[in-house]
Amino acid sequence: MAILKSEARLCLNCMEEHQVDIVEVTEQETFKGVNVEFTAIYEFCSNTDNYLETEDMIRANSLAVKDAYRKKVGLMTSAEIRAMRKKYDVSQKDFSEILDWGGATITRYENHHVQDRAHDDILRKIDSDPKWFLEMLKRAEARLSTKAFNLYYHKACELYNKKKNQYLIDSIHAIYATFEGEAVTGGVELDLDKVVEIINYLALQVVALHKVKLMKMLWYSDELNFKRHGKAITGLVYEAWPKGALPVGHDQIILLENVCFETVEYGENVGYKFKPIQGFEGKYLTDQEIETMDEIVKQLGKLNTDEIVDRMHDEEAYKQTPIYSIINYSFASKLSLN
Ligand SMILES: [Zn+2]
Known part of the structure; x- marks a missing residue:
């Protein structure tokens, strides 16, 4: 028996004024043929050693029996x-x-x-x-x-x-489940919150942020942070595609909640132009990571798509990686940015 509350007042059990305790008692009862244990609430009269149930308590105790039953037989409470x-x-x-x-x-x-x-x-x-x-x-x-x-x-x-969004997050993590080793992941686990935040951070500061450029800027951000501090930011794994680095799962990543883009037509092709979400506020990136990002924006933000692709093609990491293979972080020291 646990005392939940105690107050001096008229006791409706013995009809005298004294300290009346509200108590919790574990009880057993059979409901629909099933024995259940539940917590009942009573008023306790210390003069007579009796328990008393107010109307509210009768209702609550009866519900407690039924919820104990529901729990026991696997029904929602x-x-x-x-x-x-x-x-x-x-x-x-x-x-x-x-x-x-x-x-x-x-x-x-x-x-x-x-x-x-x-x-x-x-x-x-x-x-x-x-x-x-x-x-x-x-x-x-x-x-x-x-x-x-x-x-x-x-x-x-x-x-x-x-x-x-949860399905999407799960599917991206499933794709990433087999990646391991610092050279592949940059020494950090995939952090999709940071991925989304970086995309918004870049979209806020870079004019005309199209998909190819965004993907390069993601790689440069992770690579530069690795070069500076020995670990990447996002945990994304990048492959060497003809137009440069492309993170594994890029098609899913751009569909994540709070990643915002509009589709733009260029002749026969459709492009994606990324925009920050309304009222974007960062909360996952560390100050150190933001410093890395600012350097990326400063150095690469004004390049157009062709220029950033050319720049990427000149990176040692890209030149040393067979096409469609994973780009290794072991080349980070040779990155053209500092
Ligand atoms: Zn009493």
Whole structure:
């Protein structure tokens, strides 16, 4: 028995004024044939050694039994269902409407009524799959107010985009899982937060930052930082392509959240022009790394695509690397920048 709170007042058990404790007690109960352990809350009267339950406590204790049961048999608890609904920012009534369940179903599930397995599966699927929720939402559009629908739609899209970004992050890390050794990685683990920050940092200061130039500038940043401080910044691994260094996973990297570009047409070709996100603020790069970046911007920022490609072709690291092979950091000491 643990005392949560103690206050001097009229005790409704013995009807005398004394110190009444609010206590937590571990109890066991059988619910739907399953024995569960749960934490109950009572008022304790030290005069009579009796426990007393207020109305609120009766409600909370009964919910605790049911949540202990839900946990034990692997169903979402009332708090988990509530948190999931809040994540989507949908009212209890509208959530039931979207699922085409009875109007008070979700309200009941967030309280005493234990959901069955089929409904639990649906709730879990919604929790982990915003795309699926979007489909359910569209199906229910006619039954919701326009304002509510738009609000929910916007929120669900936001969750979906976050999820997509997570898939993207996972896939890039999967590609990188086999890379090891300082000469390949520059002595740091892949840090996509820094990659995104560098892209924005460059996009903010470099006019007309197209993809080929950006990729070269990433390589130069990592290479120069390695030359100066013995480690790269991002952990990206670069290969020697005809137009110079290209990080492995470059197609995925430019799709990461907070990497922003517009597509530009040049005759038959489509190019990407990178822009900083609105209100960009750096938080991952160290002061030392920013010094490296500033040198890169100063030395290379004004070069056009052809000029930076030519510059790259003259780098010892590029000349010594067979085409499409990984560019080794062991050439960093010969970099044309200091
Ligand atoms: Zn008492």
